Amino acid sequence: MKLLRYYTYALIAMLYIPIIVMILYSFDNSKYFGEWNGFTLRWYEQLLHDTQAWSALKNSMVVAVLSAVISTAIAIPAALMARDREKDIVSLMIYPPVIIPEITEAVALMLLLIYLGFPLGLVSVLIGHTAFNIAYAYIALSPVGGAGARLAVAARTLGADRFTAFLKVTIPVSMPGIIAALGLTFMMSFTDFIKTLFTKGPGFDTLPILVWNRARRPGLTPYTSQPAIAALATTLILISITIALAYTLYEVRRSEKQGEL
Amino acid sequence: MKGVEVYVEGITKKYGSTTALDGVTLRIPPSEITTLLGPSGCGKTTLLKIIAGLEPPTKGRVYFDGRDVTNLAPEKRNIGFVFQDLALFPHLNVFENVAFGLRVRRVPEAEVKKRVYWALDLVGLDPSEFAKRRIHELSGGQQQRVAIARALVIEPAVLLLDEPFAHLDYKIKQRLLLQLKRIQRETGATVVYVTHDQNEAMAVSHRIAVMNNGKILQVGSPEEVYERPNSSFVASFFGEANVLPGEGGFIVIRPERVLINPDRADTVYDAYIEDVVFQGPLLHIEARVNGKIIKIIKPRNGMAVKPGDKVRIGWLQKDVRVVPE
Numbered sequence: 001m002k003l004l005r006y007y008t009y010a011l012i013a014m015l016y017i018p019i020i021v022m023i024l025y026s027f028d029n030s031k032y033f034g035e036w037n038g039f040t041l042r043w044y045e046q047l048l049h050d051t052q053a054w055s056a057l058k059n060s061m062v063v064a065v066l067s068a069v070i071s072t073a074i075a076i077p078a079a080l081m082a083r084d085r086e087k088d089i090v091s092l093m094i095y096p097p098v099i100i101p102e103i104t105e106a107v108a109l110m111l112l113l114i115y116l117g118f119p120l121g122l123v124s125v126l127i128g129h130t131a132f133n134i135a136y137a138y139i140a141l142s143p144v145g146g147a148g149a150r151l152a153v154a155a156r157t158l159g160a161d162r163f164t165a166f167l168k169v170t171i172p173v174s175m176p177g178i179i180a181a182l183g184l185t186f187m188m189s190f191t192d193f194i195k196t197l198f199t200k201g202p203g204f205d206t207l208p209i210l211v212w213n214r215a216r217r218p219g220l221t222p223y224t225s226q227p228a229i230a231a232l233a234t235t236l237i238l239i240s241i242t243i244a245l246a247y248t249l250y251e252v253r254r255s256e257k258q259g260e261l
Numbered sequence: 262m263k264g265v266e267v268y269v270e271g272i273t274k275k276y277g278s279t280t281a282l283d284g285v286t287l288r289i290p291p292s293e294i295t296t297l298l299g300p301s302g303c304g305k306t307t308l309l310k311i312i313a314g315l316e317p318p319t320k321g322r323v324y325f326d327g328r329d330v331t332n333l334a335p336e337k338r339n340i341g342f343v344f345q346d347l348a349l350f351p352h353l354n355v356f357e358n359v360a361f362g363l364r365v366r367r368v369p370e371a372e373v374k375k376r377v378y379w380a381l382d383l384v385g386l387d388p389s390e391f392a393k394r395r396i397h398e399l400s401g402g403q404q405q406r407v408a409i410a411r412a413l414v415i416e417p418a419v420l421l422l423d424e425p426f427a428h429l430d431y432k433i434k435q436r437l438l439l440q441l442k443r444i445q446r447e448t449g450a451t452v453v454y455v456t457h458d459q460n461e462a463m464a465v466s467h468r469i470a471v472m473n474n475g476k477i478l479q480v481g482s483p484e485e486v487y488e489r490p491n492s493s494f495v496a497s498f499f500g501e502a503n504v505l506p507g508e509g510g511f512i513v514i515r516p517e518r519v520l521i522n523p524d525r526a527d528t529v530y531d532a533y534i535e536d537v538v539f540q541g542p543l544l545h546i547e548a549r550v551n552g553k554i555i556k557i558i559k560p561r562n563g564m565a566v567k568p569g570d571k572v573r574i575g576w577l578q579k580d581v582r583v584v585p586e
Contacts, residue, residue: 147351154348156335157313158362159415165336168365172352257395 019237026230031219033226043231050223053232056210063126063206064190070126071133072141072181079141079177080148080170091142097135105132106198113199120201128199129189136188137181144177176254183247191240207236264292264451265326265418267312272321274307274475281307283475285321289419290468294445294452298462298499299472305455306345308472309421312453314338325418336365341412341450343422347404349396355381355407356392362415380414383444402433406440413444419451426461438464459499463487471495487515492584503555510585516558518580521546521566526575534570548574 025033029040047053078090097105109128118124148170155165171178193208200209211233214224222228267289274282282304289295297305310316312323314335322331330338341362350358359377368376378388384406396404405425412420422441426434442465445452456462462469463483470480471494479491490496493504496513503514520526532548532555544564546557555574566572 150346151348151350153315153335154342154344154350155361155365157315157340157342158365158411159336159339160361160365161334161336164365168361169350173350175352 022230023234023237025227026234028227028230030227031225033230043225043228044235046222046228047231047235050232052205052223053207053210056205056207059122059204060190060206060208063122063129063196064186066126067129067133067189068137068182068186071130071185072137072178074130075134075137075141075181076174076178079138079145080174090138094135094138097132098139102194106195109195110198120199121204124199124201125196125204125206128195129192132195133185133188137185140181140184141174141177144174148174148177176251179247179250183243187240187243190243191236207232211236263449266291266324267419267451267453268324268327269308269312270322270324272308272311272318272323274304274311274316275319280475282311282318285475285477287470287477287480289451289453291326291451292445292449293467294442294454294465295468295470296454296456296462296466297470297472298456298459300457300498303472304475305457305472306423309423309453309455312419313340313342313421315342339415339418341415341417341420343408343412343420343425345424345427347408347425349404349408349411351396353396354392355386355394355396355399356388358396358407359411359414361411366415376414377410380410383413383447384410385440386410401429402437405429405437409441409444413448413450416448417450419453420445422452422454424456427456427458434461435464441465462499469499471499473498489582490584492586494586496582496584501556501558505553507583509583511583513582513584514576514580516545516556518576519548519555519557520575520577521548521557521559521564522573523575527578528581529573529575532572532574534566534568534572536568537566548572550574 026043027039027041028036029042030037078094106128109131113120113124113127118127151173152162152165152170155169156162160168191208192206193212196206196209197212200206205213211229214229214232218224218226218229269285269287269289272282272285273280285304285308287308297308299305307316311318314323314330314333314337318331322329324330325338335342350361353361356377359380360373363373363376377392381388381391386403386406391399391403391407396407399407408425409422426437429437438461441452441454444450454462454465466483468480469483469486471478471486473494479486479495481489486495487500490499490502490513493502493511493513496502497504501516503516503519504511505514506512523529530550532550535547535549535554537547538545539561542561544559544561544566546559546566548555548557557574
């Protein structure tokens with residue numbers, strides 16, 4: 001099985017080599033990609049004073065946090081309260097958005113927004129992200145949803161009214177799913193490029209949009225030199241990894257405490 | 262604690278075009294264990310859920326001590342319900358699981374502690390050892406006890422159990438059944454116990470209601486139902502039975518009432534011993550009579566038959582029960 005092992009190494013290398021090369025060049029003291037002029041942190045220092053990047057980060061955060069919270073809140077009743085037949089129907093309806101090509105979603109959204117005369121900007125991006133995040137939130141929630149509903153019934157036999165049962169049992173029991181839904185939708189939104197591009201107005205940039213804007217005409221300003229773009233993209237990766245790590249840590253702690261649901 | 266009398270009257274439950282319960286009327290006496298016994302799909306769990314208020318009946322009424330509770334929400338019925346899958350709260354420890362019903366009733370903290378400890382003691386879990394444990398750290402039998410303690414701690418008017426011991430080992434099951442009987446005696450609660458297992462039903466019940474196809478076929482003490490089954494279904498579902506075509510329907514003869522080489526019998530046949538199965542103190546014997554198998558159960562002492570033996574078997578008329586269907 002040696003062959004299989006080398007195959008796996010090759011596979012992992014293919015996944016990571018482009019990213020590693022990019023990260024390395026974000027420390028390159030040169031204006032262009034491909035010529036190594038020694039180690040530097042200047043691209044990262046430059047980022048600290050990059051008002052465009054900061055504003056894009058703020059926009060990304062605002063959209064991702066709001067979209068995660070809203071889409072999860074909307075998905076909770078569907079995932080936790082729908083039972084049996086209703087649940088089958090909801091599941092059937094909720095999966096297609098996940099498999100439709102993102103570009104068509106994006107175009108459809110843009111057309112609808114234009115048709116409605118909706119002003120393009122933060123709110124239109126937020127609506128676009130949230131609409132599709134509901135599907136992901138539902139999928140993340142549904143494994144715990146059944147248990148939450150079942151245990152709420154048990155709570156009611158013990159004297160809790162509907163609301164108390166939901167608050168004291170369904171929500172805490174579903175917390176792993178809620179956290180997973182929040183994490184997943186945050187990441188979907190934070191890293192989204194296509195939908196954002198089609199639904200954003202002029203002057204409203206998120207981090208991925210900024211990376212793209214700079215990457216398509218590199219070298220014009222210090223901010224758009226190739227290593228500077230690499231530094232910006234590396235920062236984006238760092239944020240994503242931090243969030244994924246925080247989630248993993250939470251999940252490990254929880255399953256140690258509560259066991260598998 | 263004094264249990265209530267539960268009376269269900271003309272309960273019909275339909276799911277679309279299928280009828281789960283078909284006009285069921287049953288009086289469940291206070292402070293006794295009544296078992297709903299029947300095969301899966303007979304409607305016993307549905308009836309239990311209707312008593313609990315977890316399902317509304319399509320037709321019919323439910324009364325607790327003469328009070329109509331048909332439209333009362335489950336949380337207002339003061340019941341205890343032990344679910345087949347237990348439905349313990351994984352995010353709470355043992356103490357908080359048991360305390361749940363008391364907390365929603367806003368019982369003062371000192372009283373909560375006293376009663377949770379009482380309930381854990383009652384089901385045989387040492388509070389000092391188990392109160393702080395997480396649910397997933399407990400064995401199946403221990404989880405079962407927590408579920409019962411959680412249902413009992415609120416001193417329910419009626420304790421409803423839906424096949425609570427179905428997934429447990431035989432020995433643990435036997436112990437918990439005895440414990441359930443003791444708890445019922447000590448608390449005086451009305452208990453409704455749902456099972457498909459006749460041995461559980463015999464072990465635990467004051468009264469048994471045998472169900473099939475959404476109907477109650479017979480109600481009585483275990484002895485009554487065993488000795489005087491009113492149909493071939495009840496005879497073969499509750500205990501072992503030989504059901505043979507006879508005058509006016511079928512005759513039922515229990516395996517232990519079949520005699521081998523009798524000195525005196527009202528009915529005698531020639532038979533071959535087909536099979537002899539060792540069951541500890543008892544032998545389960547199968548004898549072939551005119552191509553039909555007759556089941557016989559005899560104490561092992563002094564019984565020397567082996568497969569292939571030619572014997573006479575028979576029974577006394579007083580041991581035969583005639584049923585119409």
